Amino acid sequence: MQIVTRTLTILVAALLVVGATMALGQSGALSSLSSGGPPASSQVQATSGTDAAASDSTTMGAPPARGGNHEEGGMSLAGAVSIGKNLGIIGAIVAVIALATGLVRRLLPWTRGRGEPPPAAA
Amino acid sequence: MAQVARKTNRNMVNLLLDGTIFVAFLASTAPRFTGLAIHEWLSIAFGAAIVTHLLLHWSWIVAVTKRFFGKAQWSARVNYVLNALLFVAFTVIIFTGLMISEVALPFIGIQLAGGHLWEQLHKLAADASVFLIGLHVALHWQWIVNMLKRIIVAPRWPRRAAQPTISNQQQEA
Numbered sequence: 480m481q482i483v484t485r486t487l488t489i490l491v492a493a494l495l496v497v498g499a500t501m502a503l504g505q506s507g508a509l510s511s512l513s514s515g516g517p518p519a520s521s522q523v524q525a526t527s528g529t530d531a532a533a534s535d536s537t538t539m540g541a542p543p544a545r546g547g548n549h550e551e552g553g554m555s556l557a558g559a560v561s562i563g564k565n566l567g568i569i570g571a572i573v574a575v576i577a578l579a580t581g582l583v584r585r586l587l588p589w590t591r592g593r594g595e596p597p598p599a600a601a
Numbered sequence: 602m603a604q605v606a607r608k609t610n611r612n613m614v615n616l617l618l619d620g621t622i623f624v625a626f627l628a629s630t631a632p633r634f635t636g637l638a639i640h641e642w643l644s645i646a647f648g649a650a651i652v653t654h655l656l657l658h659w660s661w662i663v664a665v666t667k668r669f670f671g672k673a674q675w676s677a678r679v680n681y682v683l684n685a686l687l688f689v690a691f692t693v694i695i696f697t698g699l700m701i702s703e704v705a706l707p708f709i710g711i712q713l714a715g716g717h718l719w720e721q722l723h724k725l726a727a728d729a730s731v732f733l734i735g736l737h738v739a740l741h742w743q744w745i746v747n748m749l750k751r752i753i754v755a756p757r758w759p760r761r762a763a764q765p766t767i768s769n770q771q772q773e774a
Contacts (some may be wrong), residue, residue: 493621496689566627569731576736
């Protein structure tokens with residue numbers, strides 16, 4: 480019962496995010512994102528067959544060319560490169576933060592434990 | 602003794618689940634690698650894995666929510682905000698992904714209009730999530746290293762692995 484309640488809480492939180500996203504989308508606050516895309520009247524067609532969105536899908540998490548050549552192909556070299564790129568970005572962030580954290584802990588020893596900072600700093 | 606074993610078991614479950622989620626995340630951010638069908642179904646399953654992850658860390662979420670504006674450590678606050686942003690990013694990714702779905706939803710007989718806006722938002726949230734995941738992994742790096750030491754190093758070189766590890770509560774925070 481407890482798990483069901485907690486799961487429902489998480490789903491309600493997700494629904495709030497979805498609601499906010501839809502509200503933003505309909506209010507035009509996200510119109511800058513849709514500028515440059517196909518006009519509203521042709522949006523249904525866009526999802527089912529053009530490569531319009533594929534040309535700019537060079538970002539890390541970009542979906543494939545929807546309706547294009549890549550969707551059924553699978554295991555392409557570009558896909559493997561994309562995974563490597565994302566892994567590299569994550570690795571770089573981890574390295575930078577781990578180094579910074581190590582440095583901070585060495586310079587400020589009181590940050591090591593879970594204890595309070597010394598009175599002078601508190 | 603039993604409590605320590607339970608804690609270790611829980612840590613193992615966390616490590617396994619989180620490792621699986623990480624691999625699934627990497628795979629689902631490369632639809633050209635997996636193909637659209639696997640990308641969509643994997644992302645839907647990913648949503649379920651995220652819910653499981655949140656359920657496993659429920660006590661931490663409740664604890665930090667209660668003392669967020671009170672006595673919480675700054676690191677717990679940073680973690681909390683980061684996790685909240687990750688939750689929003691993943692929800693947006695899955696929602697917009699369903700809106701522009703070409704395989705999963707049509708398979709169950711649902712055809713949504715989709716649109717350029719949802720595609721752009723999907724990409725934007727996916728890009729943001731890569732950075733957020735990087736930060737999330739970075740903030741838990743010490744725990745990951747400690748767990749891997751315990752699993753890989755300890756059985757082979759017990760002395761080397763017998764260094765103090767952070768507590769369960771600390772790894773959650």
